[in-house]
Amino acid sequence: MEAFITYTLFAMLVATALAAVQLNRLFAVVMLSGVFSLLSAVLFVVLDAPDVAFTEAAVGAGISTVLMLGTLALTSRTEKSSSRSSAIPLLVVIVTGIVLVYGTLDMPNFGSANTPANTHIAAQFIEKTPHQIDVPNIVTAILASYRGYDTLGEVVVVFTAGIGVLLLIGRLGRRGERQKQIGRGE
Amino acid sequence: MYDLEFIVGHLHYWLFIVLMMTGFYIVVSRGNLVKKIVGLNIFQTSVFMFYISMGKVDGGTAPIFPVDMKIDPATVYSNPVPHVLILTAIVVGVATTALGLALIVRIREDFGTIEEEEILKIKRKITAEENRDHGAGMGGSA
Incomplete structure (x- = not known):
């Protein structure tokens, strides 16, 4: 049953992505991007990650x-049709895809429990969270306590991006530009 | 080695790679800057799904204990570490998307278009004019 749900979601995700390739109206493309994020949020629930699903649905979609x-x-609202050929991009994409598939050949099977990723530190987090942190949600315990500094770093990144956006299109950047124009005029 | 079990076990990864490459194709083949950002978003979300799928354990459940903290030792939990990584990555991804979109708005203000080819054409024209002006100033044709 779970596999059936997963493959149905995959089919819908692929259809959404291909429709985004085809369409010229940017409004539809942006909406499809939101649909893609929502479908991926559903897939995150199937993959046992409800916290990620919440974040993806709220922030991503x-x-x-x-x-x-x-x-x-x-x-503008429409994309102008491009005159360049699509053969070279297609070739680049296919070669990259083959290289990535080659990279997965060494990976353990999907869902196996004793992989390197699932045994070392993850097992310790699951084992020690009830005694050390006493929070029911292990993801919260790691995010806010064990790896709290990473989350602080994330806040710094978001803050930097906010300043960047303000400088690019906010009033702060415009003022400098206007002064420059005034200076040139005099 | 490459039997049916191997193929079924790796099919998820390959399907995520197909989604990734669809996003990548949008980025490299389309000239419209907003569409490029959409492609980048599709690529990024596919990478997130790929990461989360690595933490999935068969027969496992979401890494959340019962509220009364009476933990049944037989319960299998999926790996919470990729979830934490991807939670951070989603928020950072939106921050970079916002920055990219702000750049697009500025480009539109300066060039009057968000099509890559037209921007390059205008850019080339400006460079040619500058070369001509500076060349005349130096006493020759550039």
Whole structure:
């Protein structure tokens, strides 16, 4: 049953991505990007990651789509058909895909319990969280306590990106530009 | 070595790679900058799914204990470490998307278009004009 759900979701994800390749109207493309994020959130639930699913549905499907719609309002709504050939990009993509598939050949089977990724540190987190942190959700325990500094670093990244956006299109950047224009005029 | 069990066990990874490559194809083949960002998002989400699939354990459940913390030792939990990594990555991904979109808005203000080919054409024209002006200033044709 689980495999059936997974493969159905895969089919829908592939259809969404291919439709995004084909369409010229950017509004539809942006909406398909939101649909892709929502479908991937459902897949995250199937893969036992409800926390990631919540975040992807709220941030990936919600905020990203709103940001892109805002950009569309400020720029243009249709894509002009490109004159260049699609043979070289297709070749590059296929070669990259083959290399990546070759890379997965050494990987353990999907769902196996005693892989390197699942045995070392993850087993310790699962074992020690009830005694050391006493929080029911292990993901919360790791995110906010064991790896709290990583989350602080994430906040720094988001802050930096916010400053970057402000400097690019906010008032802060415009003021410098206006002064430059005034200086040139005098 | 490459029997049916191997193929079924790796099919998930290969399907994620197909999704990744679809996003990558949008990035390299389309000239529209907003569409490039959409392609980048599709690529990024596929990588997230690939990572989460590595932490999945057969017969396991979400890594959340019962609220009363009475843990049944027989319960198998999926690996919580990829979940934490990807939670961080999703938020950082939105931050970079916002930065990219802000750049697109600025490019549109300066060039009046968000098509890569037209931007390159305008850029080439500006460079040619500058070369001509500077060349005349130096006393020759550039």
